[in-house]
Amino acid sequence: MISIDRFLSDEQDPKAVEKVIGKLNDLLTTGEEILYLAVQKKPAVNLLPDSIAISNKRIFYCEPGNLGLTMNFKDISWKSIKEVSFKEELFGSKFICVPQYGENIVTEFIPKIQARKLHQAANQQLEEYKELLHQQKLEENRATASAISMSAQPVVELPIEEPKVPEPIQIAEVVEEPEDETTLKLRKLKTLYDKHLITQEEYEAKKADILDSL
Numbered sequence: 373m374i375s376i377d378r379f380l381s382d383e384q385d386p387k388a389v390e391k392v393i394g395k396l397n398d399l400l401t402t403g404e405e406i407l408y409l410a411v412q413k414k415p416a417v418n419l420l421p422d423s424i425a426i427s428n429k430r431i432f433y434c435e436p437g438n439l440g441l442t443m444n445f446k447d448i449s450w451k452s453i454k455e456v457s458f459k460e461e462l463f464g465s466k467f468i469c470v471p472q473y474g475e476n477i478v479t480e481f482i483p484k485i486q487a488r489k490l491h492q493a494a495n496q497q498l499e500e501y502k503e504l505l506h507q508q509k510l511e512e513n514r515a516t517a518s519a520i521s522m523s524a525q526p527v528v529e530l531p532i533e534e535p536k537v538p539e540p541i542q543i544a545e546v547v548e549e550p551e552d553e554t555t556l557k558l559r560k561l562k563t564l565y566d567k568h569l570i571t572q573e574e575y576e577a578k579k580a581d582i583l584d585s586l
Contacts, residue, residue: 379409382486385421392423392434395443404429408493410486412479415463424467424479426493431456431469433477448477450501456494458487467491520570557582 376393380386388411396406404427412421420440425432431453433446452472459466461480465487469477482490558579565575 382489384409384411388421388423391443396425396432399445408489410482410490412481413464413483414481422479424490426490426497428497431494450498453498456491456498458491460484520564554582
């Protein structure tokens with residue numbers, strides 16, 4: 373069970389925090405953790421404030437419904453978020469989430485200190501997700517380069533024959549006129565493409581490099 377004490381450090385509404393955290397506890401997936409929770413503070417009546425929770429996997433938007441009897445939850449994962457920002461105004465701040473697709477998600481009347489910490493936590497998680505994607509891309513590129521390098525090694529395929537005494541005529545047949553280096557490279561490159569080990573774009577680019585080196 374999540375403790376609510378650490379989410380009351382910036383004058384969040386204790387009742388709202390208790391209600392939201394109690395519900396969020398059932399929505400978290402394996403390895404997911406709530407990092408920060410901000411609670412809306414409207415300038416007039418603030419009986420049913422909205423809340424925004426930041427986890428290491430997504431942003432939760434928590435809106436009371438049916439006069440506070442129910443709670444509506446929406447979430448957006450870090451991979452679906454382009455950027456986050458906030459704008460300080462006369463009554464609190466606007467917290468703005470810009471998704472990769474669709475309209476911006478704007479929540480008003482977030483207390484200024486909570487908005488700053490909300491933005492800091494969200495931005496940190498977003499940067500960590502982008503760095504993770506970057507590392508995964510590097511690993512994929514290294515794996516692809518390694519596969520191409522291994523496939524490009526010359527492979528000498530000898531015919532399987534019954535053991536017999538070597539004869540001069542057989543030795544002479546093995547020593548064939550070698551292909552020129554450019555033809556060999558182009559043939560190997562075409563083999564990689566035919567076996568779907570490289571894309572058409574990579575094939576065309578490498579083919580152009582080989583021809584340019586002539």
